[in-house]
Amino acid sequence: MEGIYFDNNATTRVDEKVVEAMLPYFTEQFGNPSSMHSFGNKVGLAIKKARMQVQELLGAEHDSEIIFTSCGTESDSTAILSALKAQPDRKEIITTTVEHPAVLTLCTWLEKDGYKVHYLPVDNKGRLDLDEYKKLLSDQTAVVSVMWANNETGTFFPVVEMAEMANAAGAMFHTDAVQAVGKVPLNLKDTKIDMLSVSGHKLHAPKGIGVLYLKRGVRFRPLLRGGHQERGRRAGTENTTSIVGLGKAAEMAMEAMHHENTEVKRLRDKLEAGILAKVPRSFVTGNPDDRLPNTCNIAFEFIEGEAILLLLNKFGIAASSGSACTSGSLEPSHVMRAMGIPYTAAHGTVRFSLSRYSTEAEVDRVIAVVPEIIAQLRKLSPYWEGEGPKEEAFAPTYA
Amino acid sequence: MWDYSEKVKEHFFQPRNAGVLEDANGVGDVGSISCGDALRLMLKVEPETDIILDAHFQTFGCGSAIASSSALTEMVKGKTLDEALKVSNQDIADYLDGLPPEKMHCSVMGREALQAAVANYRGEVWSDDHEEGALICKCFAIDAVMIEDTIRANDLVSVEDVTNYTKAGGGCSSCHEGIEEILVKVMAERGESFKPGTPSKEEAAPAGMTNLQRIKKIEAVLESVRPQLKRDGGDIELLDVDGKTIYVSMTGACAGCQMEALTLQGIQQKLMEELKEFIKIVPTKAGALSRASCNP
Ligand SMILES: Cc1ncc(COP(=O)(O)O)c(C=O)c1O
Ligand code: FES
Numbered sequence: 001m002e003g004i005y006f007d008n009n010a011t012t013r014v015d016e017k018v019v020e021a022m023l024p025y026f027t028e029q030f031g032n033p034s035s036m037h038s039f040g041n042k043v044g045l046a047i048k049k050a051r052m053q054v055q056e057l058l059g060a061e062h063d064s065e066i067i068f069t070s071c072g073t074e075s076d077s078t079a080i081l082s083a084l085k086a087q088p089d090r091k092e093i094i095t096t097t098v099e100h101p102a103v104l105t106l107c108t109w110l111e112k113d114g115y116k117v118h119y120l121p122v123d124n125k126g127r128l129d130l131d132e133y134k135k136l137l138s139d140q141t142a143v144v145s146v147m148w149a150n151n152e153t154g155t156f157f158p159v160v161e162m163a164e165m166a167n168a169a170g171a172m173f174h175t176d177a178v179q180a181v182g183k184v185p186l187n188l189k190d191t192k193i194d195m196l197s198v199s200g201h202k203l204h205a206p207k208g209i210g211v212l213y214l215k216r217g218v219r220f221r222p223l224l225r226g227g228h229q230e231r232g233r234r235a236g237t238e239n240t241t242s243i244v245g246l247g248k249a250a251e252m253a254m255e256a257m258h259h260e261n262t263e264v265k266r267l268r269d270k271l272e273a274g275i276l277a278k279v280p281r282s283f284v285t286g287n288p289d290d291r292l293p294n295t296c297n298i299a300f301e302f303i304e305g306e307a308i309l310l311l312l313n314k315f316g317i318a319a320s321s322g323s324a325c326t327s328g329s330l331e332p333s334h335v336m337r338a339m340g341i342p343y344t345a346a347h348g349t350v351r352f353s354l355s356r357y358s359t360e361a362e363v364d365r366v367i368a369v370v371p372e373i374i375a376q377l378r379k380l381s382p383y384w385e386g387e388g389p390k391e392e393a394f395a396p397t398y399a
Numbered sequence: 400m401w402d403y404s405e406k407v408k409e410h411f412f413q414p415r416n417a418g419v420l421e422d423a424n425g426v427g428d429v430g431s432i433s434c435g436d437a438l439r440l441m442l443k444v445e446p447e448t449d450i451i452l453d454a455h456f457q458t459f460g461c462g463s464a465i466a467s468s469s470a471l472t473e474m475v476k477g478k479t480l481d482e483a484l485k486v487s488n489q490d491i492a493d494y495l496d497g498l499p500p501e502k503m504h505c506s507v508m509g510r511e512a513l514q515a516a517v518a519n520y521r522g523e524v525w526s527d528d529h530e531e532g533a534l535i536c537k538c539f540a541i542d543a544v545m546i547e548d549t550i551r552a553n554d555l556v557s558v559e560d561v562t563n564y565t566k567a568g569g570g571c572s573s574c575h576e577g578i579e580e581i582l583v584k585v586m587a588e589r590g591e592s593f594k595p596g597t598p599s600k601e602e603a604a605p606a607g608m609t610n611l612q613r614i615k616k617i618e619a620v621l622e623s624v625r626p627q628l629k630r631d632g633g634d635i636e637l638l639d640v641d642g643k644t645i646y647v648s649m650t651g652a653c654a655g656c657q658m659e660a661l662t663l664q665g666i667q668q669k670l671m672e673e674l675k676e677f678i679k680i681v682p683t684k685a686g687a688l689s690r691a692s693c694n695p
Pocket of ligand 1: 009010070071072073074100102147149150151176178179199200201208210
């Protein structure tokens with residue numbers, strides 16, 4: 001596939017070495033790990049190895065704290081529902097307004113079942129107010145679910161600190177770390193984080209494999225009940241090939257961690273500075289001082305994101321947008337709205353997310369192409385005139 | 400990625416009549432910045448004849464919004480105002496060889512801009528008739544107020560009814576849960592309880608047609624368009640009828656060609672007229688309708 005892929009927060013390319021590691025488990029090593037013969041035995045061993053590779057990436061104390069699931073979304077649902085089931089007398093959930101739909105949609109659905117959900121707001125840089133969080137914590141809080149890094153802006157939340165506060169209040173703490181795992185070093189054994197979600201396809205493993213980290217001793221109620229796989233905590237015959245793939249990907253992510261936080265970060269910074277310098281009325285969303293090394297989200301005022309993506313695509317450049325139109329919804333990204341980004345900019349946000357495969361030449365090319373595209377669309381915009389916004393503001397009916 | 404027709408792409412990449420029209424005498428500004436669409440339509444009308452001599456647009460919006468605006472300006476040029484006002488949003492979509500269902504609101508905006516520009520030229524005040532309620536069906540931009548009112552006015556009992564009367568739920572179907580909740584609420588007001596699986600009003604009291612009769616009617620309609628398709632080297636076959644959804648396969652020169660979507664829309668219209676009910680025609684080759692998902 002030709003082209004420049006700057007949409008690694010959406011999904012990543014499976015590394016060749018990961019594919020290589022997986023292949024034998026489709027054919028020669030096809031056994032069911034639960035079986036009582038040597039076909040199954042070897043596969044069981046491969047899963048054990050993968051579990052330890054993931055344990056190392058997460059900095060978990062025990063390999064038994066790693067539960068393989070089918071995706072990040074399943075891990076999120078399992079964690080939150082388990083916490084509610086395990087503590088039936090606690091009826092409140094604390095989360096944020098900028099979570100991924102994997103958490104938000106579940107929470108709004110739980111509200112209908114009588115749970116009280118507190119959605120912590122963020123400021124204009126996407127930061128939480130910890131004093132307010134502290135006030136919300138009580139003996140009614142069953143679980144706190146706060147993402148490690150936001151998928152749209154890359155902004156970090158202080159989850160380690162927040163987990164300690166939850167722990168002090170006797171509440172369970174879950175974090176959706178789907179975007180953070182593999183990009184930033186983790187050391188879960190030194191934290192009070194009870195549960196953490198991982199998704200394989202964000203770190204060069206296949207789609208359809210995830211992990212739920214469950215700290216030893218944390219009370220748990222399975223979502224899928226049936227066989228005794230994953231120590232009875234997640235029934236269903238293991239997705240052996242993908243588990244092996246995720247193990248390998250975890251190992252490779254460990255090796256690339258330094259590169260990710262130096263070289264990838266340098267390229268991201270160059271891309272961002274290059275675009276901002278050449279495009280008037282554009283700005284970075286989220287917190288530029290505390291975010292994922294690979295992500296930058298830029299708002300281009302007075303134009304719409306899907307139109308930008310279509311033109312980028314014509315140049316072979318893949319990125320994504322928080323505009324309403326790309327998702328078929330009529331509202332722009334809830335993350336941009338939560339930060340109070342005005343509609344005229346929220347619809348024009350574009351996320352560029354790099355990976356260890358990104359190159360300097362690609363960055364240079366994108367810096368060269370973007371300003372042209374933005375100028376071309378602004379020429380069509382009723383909000384724009386010449387070099388800036390119209391003097392007499394455009395104010396349509398039904399605004 | 401959306402599955403846009405070639406015509407939509409062409410009008411997006413090379414928009415016609417974009418930019419300010421200096422001596423415009425009818426200007427319509429419509430849109431909704433929260434929805435990410437806004438459009439200024441500028442008309443130059445000849446006062447003696449009411450003929451639109453020129454039309455330009457400026458649009459803040461997605462690919463299909465820009466393409467719809469471009470198409471609209473091409474369509475109204477040379478028409479009198481009264482003729483132009485007959486252009487419906489379906490006409491705009493047809494002109495572009497169809498829009499994905501979730502994008503139909505882009506053509507609606509074009510139509511509104513036209514009404515607003517004509518009103519502006521005539522010195523009238525134009526006000527849109529949008530209801531302001533929580534958006535339930537994103538595919539067709541239909542809000543809770545509209546759905547509630549329609550359920551009340553027509554004593555509707557099923558999601559299918561709501562789709563037939565308002566279109567809500569007729570696209571990706573992710574709003575069915577939301578529609579059901581409104582049904583539960585409104586039906587409770589009139590002392591009924593919502594029962595899932597209740598046959599829709601139309602099915603319960605059809606225009607005296609059995610399913611077999613319906614299928615025969617559908618076949619007759621297809622038969623009537625067949626000669627035309629064959630002339631173009633194609634054909635159509637009825638595969639299945641599942642309630643309001645009619646599955647067909649297009650073969651020969653028609654399959655996958657640009658005209659397919661257009662042809663199907665024409666046939667769907669014809670079927671609706673014959674059957675006197677809302678139906679949806681679905682070609683079985685996947686990919687004709689793209690599906691929306693959240694931002695990953
Ligand atoms: C923050 C976050 N959580 C959850 C998910 C969902 O992961 P999955 O696609 O594996 O279900 C994603 C990715 O789309 C994500 O970015
Ligand atoms: S949202 Fe209603 S049909 Fe898609």
